[in-house]
Amino acid sequence: MSLPPLEIVLYAGAVSLLIIGLAGLVMSEHLVRLVLALGVAEAGGNLLLVLTGFRQGAVAPILLGAAPSGPMVDPIPQALVLTAIVIGVGVQALALALVLRVRRAYGTVHMSALRARLVEDLDEAAGLPPEGSREAPGVERPV
Amino acid sequence: MYWITVLVVAVMVLSALAVLLLPNLLAAVAASSVVSLALSVVFVIVRAPDVAMTEAAVGAGLSGVILVLALRRLGLWGLGDDNRPQPERFSGTGDDA
Amino acid sequence: MTADAVTLAVALPLLAGFLSPALGRSSRTAAQWLGWAALAASAAVLWSVWVRLDGGTAAVAVGGFRPPLGIAFYLDGMALLFALAVPVVTLLFWPRAGTPQQFALTLVLAAAATGLALSGDIFNLYVFYELTAVASFGLVAAHEARRAQAAALRYLLLSAAGSVLLLAGIAVVYLRTGTLNLAHLATLAPERLQDPVGLAAFALMLLGLGVKAELFPVNGWVPEVYSSVSGRLAGLLAGLVSKLAVLVVVRALVLVFPRPEAAELMLVLGTLGIVVGELAAWRARDLRRQFAFSSIGQLGIVFVAFSVPGPAGIVAGLAVALHHLLTKPALFLLAERWGGAIEGLRGAGRGQWLASTLFILFALSLVGVPPLPGFWAKLLTVMSLMEQGTGPARAGAVVVMAATVVEAAYLFRTLGVLLARESGAESPQPHRGPDLATASLAGLILVGSVFALRPLGDGLKALAAQAVDVDGYVRTVLGGPGMAVSHPASQAPGGAGGGARVAHVPPEIAS
Amino acid sequence: MRNFTSLLFAGGLGFFLLVLAADLPLGAPPMLAGQGVLAEGAAATGAANLVTAVVLAYRGIDTLGELSILFAAAAGVGLVLGRARRRPDAEADPEGGFILLAAADLLFPLLVIVGLYIVLHGHLTPGGGFQGGVVLAAAFFLPLLGRPRNALDHAVIGWIEGLAGAVFVGIGLWALAARGEFLAPLLGKGTLGALFSAGTLPLLYIAVGLKVGAEIAGLMSTLQETEAAGS
Numbered sequence: 001m002s003l004p005p006l007e008i009v010l011y012a013g014a015v016s017l018l019i020i021g022l023a024g025l026v027m028s029e030h031l032v033r034l035v036l037a038l039g040v041a042e043a044g045g046n047l048l049l050v051l052t053g054f055r056q057g058a059v060a061p062i063l064l065g066a067a068p069s070g071p072m073v074d075p076i077p078q079a080l081v082l083t084a085i086v087i088g089v090g091v092q093a094l095a096l097a098l099v100l101r102v103r104r105a106y107g108t109v110h111m112s113a114l115r116a117r118l119v120e121d122l123d124e125a126a127g128l129p130p131e132g133s134r135e136a137p138g139v140e141r142p143v
Numbered sequence: 144m145y146w147i148t149v150l151v152v153a154v155m156v157l158s159a160l161a162v163l164l165l166p167n168l169l170a171a172v173a174a175s176s177v178v179s180l181a182l183s184v185v186f187v188i189v190r191a192p193d194v195a196m197t198e199a200a201v202g203a204g205l206s207g208v209i210l211v212l213a214l215r216r217l218g219l220w221g222l223g224d225d226n227r228p229q230p231e232r233f234s235g236t237g238d239d240a
Numbered sequence: 241m242t243a244d245a246v247t248l249a250v251a252l253p254l255l256a257g258f259l260s261p262a263l264g265r266s267s268r269t270a271a272q273w274l275g276w277a278a279l280a281a282s283a284a285v286l287w288s289v290w291v292r293l294d295g296g297t298a299a300v301a302v303g304g305f306r307p308p309l310g311i312a313f314y315l316d317g318m319a320l321l322f323a324l325a326v327p328v329v330t331l332l333f334w335p336r337a338g339t340p341q342q343f344a345l346t347l348v349l350a351a352a353a354t355g356l357a358l359s360g361d362i363f364n365l366y367v368f369y370e371l372t373a374v375a376s377f378g379l380v381a382a383h384e385a386r387r388a389q390a391a392a393l394r395y396l397l398l399s400a401a402g403s404v405l406l407l408a409g410i411a412v413v414y415l416r417t418g419t420l421n422l423a424h425l426a427t428l429a430p431e432r433l434q435d436p437v438g439l440a441a442f443a444l445m446l447l448g449l450g451v452k453a454e455l456f457p458v459n460g461w462v463p464e465v466y467s468s469v470s471g472r473l474a475g476l477l478a479g480l481v482s483k484l485a486v487l488v489v490v491r492a493l494v495l496v497f498p499r500p501e502a503a504e505l506m507l508v509l510g511t512l513g514i515v516v517g518e519l520a521a522w523r524a525r526d527l528r529r530q531f532a533f534s535s536i537g538q539l540g541i542v543f544v545a546f547s548v549p550g551p552a553g554i555v556a557g558l559a560v561a562l563h564h565l566l567t568k569p570a571l572f573l574l575a576e577r578w579g580g581a582i583e584g585l586r587g588a589g590r591g592q593w594l595a596s597t598l599f600i601l602f603a604l605s606l607v608g609v610p611p612l613p614g615f616w617a618k619l620l621t622v623m624s625l626m627e628q629g630t631g632p633a634r635a636g637a638v639v640v641m642a643a644t645v646v647e648a649a650y651l652f653r654t655l656g657v658l659l660a661r662e663s664g665a666e667s668p669q670p671h672r673g674p675d676l677a678t679a680s681l682a683g684l685i686l687v688g689s690v691f692a693l694r695p696l697g698d699g700l701k702a703l704a705a706q707a708v709d710v711d712g713y714v715r716t717v718l719g720g721p722g723m724a725v726s727h728p729a730s731q732a733p734g735g736a737g738g739g740a741r742v743a744h745v746p747p748e749i750a751s
Numbered sequence: 752m753r754n755f756t757s758l759l760f761a762g763g764l765g766f767f768l769l770v771l772a773a774d775l776p777l778g779a780p781p782m783l784a785g786q787g788v789l790a791e792g793a794a795a796t797g798a799a800n801l802v803t804a805v806v807l808a809y810r811g812i813d814t815l816g817e818l819s820i821l822f823a824a825a826a827g828v829g830l831v832l833g834r835a836r837r838r839p840d841a842e843a844d845p846e847g848g849f850i851l852l853a854a855a856d857l858l859f860p861l862l863v864i865v866g867l868y869i870v871l872h873g874h875l876t877p878g879g880g881f882q883g884g885v886v887l888a889a890a891f892f893l894p895l896l897g898r899p900r901n902a903l904d905h906a907v908i909g910w911i912e913g914l915a916g917a918v919f920v921g922i923g924l925w926a927l928a929a930r931g932e933f934l935a936p937l938l939g940k941g942t943l944g945a946l947f948s949a950g951t952l953p954l955l956y957i958a959v960g961l962k963v964g965a966e967i968a969g970l971m972s973t974l975q976e977t978e979a980a981g982s
Contacts, residue, residue: 010189017155025397063793075805082193082806086821098392114393
């Protein structure tokens with residue numbers, strides 16, 4: 001019985017974060033928790049990307065002194081992840097600002113309630129009568 | 144080294160689960176900061192010091208502050224159970240599934 | 241002007257966008273003129289590059305780093321056509337009544353869309369894709385009505401989930417191939433991505449890019465967003481941004497994932513999109529949502545057309561996409577003019593003859609009534625599908641034809657209401673002229689193209705031949721002077737350096 | 752029902768990704784482009800930190816896009832929360848306690864220096880414009896927590912972020928004019944590892960640091976100033 005190699009442990013961690021985050025995104029109800037789940041999923045994606053450049057026994061891609069002291073890990077995925085992290089926090093801030101605004105306007109922080117009221121709002125804006133008898137609104141929206 | 148990695152990854156995954164499952168949102172935000180901190184340790188382990196610094200500053204620090212500010216403005220700044228109190232028609236079913 | 245200057249088409253709108261909010265504090269007019277100037281300059285640069293290339297192709301190494309290492313922009317007819325459409329359409333749909341912040345976001349959106357058309361590097365495409373996404377969230381949320389903010393939030397969450405999948409797909413591709421450049425990937429793909437893992441990566445990327453392209457399972461945002469924002473913004477998003485996302489998918493399909501399974505996946509999702517979109521449009525009770533769902537259906541046809549391998553599919557897809565790029569924004573402008581529930585529009589079209597004529601024209605073309613371009617686009621699609629001859633392709637062709645019937649049913653029903661003799665309860669006021677001017681321009685181009693079908697067809701064929709020429713792409717990007725010297729791919733993948741190793745002998749994992 | 756299908760979806764995706772692991776070259780990536788950067792990155796850019804070389808030189812336009820995303824997000828937050836909508840109760844906010852105030856005053860110069868250090872050494876050591884920018888933003892935001900009545904001047908922030916972005920694009924355009932390639936590295940490479948080396952890369956990182964700092968400070972103070980959502 002040998003232990004799984006280090007990369008597998010890390011890869012499993014990254015995939016777990018991705019799955020947990022995506023599961024949270026489809027199942028959560030509270031808007032703030034949806035934003036949090038998104039952050040977890042992004043963290044998983046970022047780790048996955050960094051792992052694509054990792055190799056055993058290599059050093060960080062920074063030249064200290066004249067000659068490199070052995071093989072280095074791939075710097076490209078690290079640069080990509082720097083970009084992805086900053087993108088993630090920008091999107092998160094915008095999402096939270098929208099949550100605040102939506103809460104102020106609709107008085108709810110729950111996704112299903114928000115969705116129902118949004119549909120009512122759209123009907124009202126289009127001048128449609130608020131109709132309860134309309135067959136399940138879910139049928140009309142392709143998700 | 145190996146067991147440290149396993150430990151950090153385990154902490155990271157368990158905190159990620161906690162983000163979804165903790166009933167209190169302030170606690171969930173704290174858990175998400177723990178995810179980021181553990182992740183930045185993992186980045187150090189995979190020889191990505193730049194990414195580790197960014198993740199610690201941005202993921203754990205900045206995004207934690209933004210989340211806490213938002214929670215304060217939402218009036219969810221407390222240690223109660225955030226799934227119940229909203230007086231709404233659709234109360235949080237499935238929030239902690 | 242050398243081809244290198246094409247980076248200006250991305251850089252200038254960004255520069256103007258950065259300065260716009262600060263400048264707008266002192267003078268809103270100055271910010272507006274700055275934006276117009278930047279977009280006009282961007283269009284001029286792209287036009288002059290197009291003229292210079294004269295049907296050829298070129299690659300631009302951004303920053304001067306040779307392509308597999310640095311980022312390359314690839315210029316061919318298809319890329320330049322869509323890139324040129326960006327500043328032109330953005331100028332036509334400029335948010336005239338907006339704030340300097342909205343100008344800034346519109347400029348950033350234009351820069352990102354241009355980048356999507358030109359870039360030849362998958363992560364750079366991801367960055368531009370995210371930039372279009374964030375800019376459009378801001379633009380949607382800038383509307384005063386609270387429904388716009390709710391729609392923007394739901395759009396953001398869906399889109400961000402898609403981006404995570406896209407990022408995961410990119411990670412899998414990079415792990416397999418060690419490169420991000422599309423041309424380099426095209427050389428490596430036959431060896432490293434022709435298996436279930438490659439297909440999985442394509443599926444992840446398709447779902448991620450599909451959010452903007454209104455692809456079937458990830459298009460829930462479409463009706464909500466398009467019916468909460470102004471007709472100008474809806475036109476911009478439905479007409480332009482969705483097409484550029486499709487363009488990226490097509491590039492990935494042609495260059496990196498030329499497998500029948502990948503095309504079949506696109507065919508199936510596109511077909512489902514047609515069915516869901518057209519049926520929902522048929523059931524919709526207000527003009528905005530009818531057009532939004534119809535947009536989903538049309539994008540489904542685009543995906544179905546592009547799923548046909550070879551130049552025939554590209555020609556058909558480009559025809560449908562360009563036709564939709566022309567008609568749908570104009571229809572959204574007309575919808576803003578009338579707006580509201582279809583039943584409330586009884587007789588609204590009488591007395592507004594220009595608008596009604598335009599509506600009839602676009603509706604007929606969208607349905608595909610013979611002399612109009614929409615007919616030829618659909619005909620090309622159906623013919624290329626039938627020629628392919630496989631079961632799913634035939635089914636797709638049948639669905640496209642059935643969709644035509646459904647489209648005819650609901651568009652003619654709406655038309656009947658608009659032109660009905662008896663007047664409705666309240667007659668909606670006609671407003672602003674400029675919207676009608678833009679729509680009339682689109683109408684003129686549509687009618688004009690009827691008389692230029694042959695040159696247009698030849699032009700599309702030339703574009704398509706260029707687009708499917710994978711060898712040409714690779715040669716242009718990687719084979720330039722001074723680039724092939726120590727191109728890493730030319731070394732045997734098994735032995736390069738200490739780290740490179742072929743995928744199928746991973747001893748650590750096998751143990 | 753919805754939860755069940757979602758769980759099924761997530762489980763399926765997880766299973767699928769774990770199966771992928773068997774076919775992926777984990778721990779020994781092909782690194783075709785990566786080898787190239789490792790081999791010639793230092794010589795081509797003069798940066799000792801190769802991640803910085805990739806971020807600012809090889810993939811400089813990615814970084815420009817990333818700055819634009821942050822810019823668009825900050826503009827979006829401003830549009831959504833609205834500058835005019837200042838919290839009516841902001842005047843009534845109590846000042847922070849002595850510890851918070853003293854800490855904010857003590858930390859301010861320290862954070863500014865650390866932030867600048869991180870920005871300026873981005874081409875030599877881990878860190879750079881993004882990390883340093885966040886620290887700078889923290890330096891300016893922290894006193895705000897202690898004294899909620901003093902708000903940051905959004906006009907100044909707007910000019911800083913606009914001009915810093917313009918400087919980044921401007922350096923790119925300068926390279927286009929001088930070398931014919933947008934964002935190509937300019938100026939002498941210097942000695943590897945010296946503070947004044949790597950040509951225009953440190954200048955680019957300073958622009959990044961200022962822009963990121965201004966945007967994040969503006970973003971946080973907008974969030975801080977907005978009125979409570981429930982009211």
